[in-house]
Amino acid sequence: MQSRLNGVKHADSHLQAVLQRGRFAVTAEIGPPRGANIAPIRRKAKLLRDWVDAANVTDAQSAVVRLASWAGCLVAMQEGVEPVMQLQCRDRNRIALQTDLLGAAGLEIPNVLLLTGDHPRFGDHPDAKPVFDLDSIQLIWTARTMREQRKLLSGRDLKPAPDWFIGAVENPFAPPLQWRAERLGKKIAAGAQFCQTQFIFDVKIFKQWMRHVRDLGLDKRCYILAGVGPIKSLRALEHMRREVPGMYVPDDVVQRLRGVPGDQVAAEGLKVCTEIITEVKQIPGVAGVHVMAFNWEDSIPEILERAGLSRRPVGVVVNK
């Protein structure tokens, strides 16, 4: 449901409403397929519908070509799941970025997650030209400008102006650790209203980051969702540690997963994830949790249930 008031096409973000009401929010990730097929997205959306306040549809994650985020978002909406469209700076210049942002607003996709993106080196097209015309902070800043000043970067007016609930990512575990809270501060200054963090496996470091975030008053200006996810196998563990930038899995978690028989690693990984959610829920300033289970979205309802996060009332009304 959107309204057009005062020349702005207002987004009606259920995720934002949940967070504003002070309810602990749950978001999850839907990875689109590598093929011209939306059925997997439908299936995952149906699976997650009762459990999440919104679901991200990733955008060429890890620089690997998959079905577009915006397309996946439309499918999610048709299935009654509010989407978060992901948009990264690696593949698009400022013209395309603003174009896609307007497209999202026009289609009534209420939430956007704006990030820099992994370098093509990691993906299936390392021979592609990296764009990076803007960085994530500039992209967030651009989105806020489009919404509040109702202008494009060129200075031209937008009629009607778009509106989204603007999200950023931050990695509390990447050096320089002491700077990571202030970096979130810069994203907030640029316009970030919510933040989904990189995977948390080291709760101690995350707690330190949250303390710093609270000291800077950033938790009052931005809703922070703790990023978590289950590790499915030892192979997945090695992949995460070697191939995924910014992923930090501490030794005690590694030992734990290696310490169980091969067929029980998935169960143990699920347990670790559930425990982390239970811990981070208690940290002041954490407004919700963001569950990432790449290729294992089926595990998400069980994780949430075990972590004591009950089914959500179905809040999205989609008139499609």
Add this chain to the structure above:
Amino acid sequence: MTDLPRPFRPRGSIQAMNALHRVLDRKNPLWYGVAIVLRKTPPLYAAFTEVERLVKHRLFGCRMCGQCALPVTAYACPMTCPKQLRNGPCGGVAPDGSCEVYPGMRCVWLIAYERADSEGRLADMRRLQRPIDQRKWGQSSWVNYWVGEDEDLWTDEDAIADSPSLLLSPERRA
């Protein structure tokens, strides 16, 4: 711009660079005059730009973006970042400080942070840097600086508290 940027550790101390920057400060009207003459005389401009390129490339790995951020990055060049981040570092920095894209090399924004910290200039890292003009590659950043074209490349230090505007008021836009 088709070369692949790799993080470059700057040569020379920050103090030396700050001293040089003070000498070349645009507040001195002499430099404005120099810039105008250079712009009006293409062969001189070309020669000057080539000298600038040689010097800055040697010291900073400069790629001649034409709109220099060095004064607020402790002279670690953000255009040597493979992702061209003007507001770095990204979240992909490895635990040992390596660049996400070039694991053997230290993240240039981490270098910038460490250098700024050692000089008590972390406040510079709080500025928001505006998108660059991609048409200026190859231009002399010194000339652009002297004529005041890059006055608004970055915000004040209080950006985090202030939520500054990206767009400048029409009077100030180039």
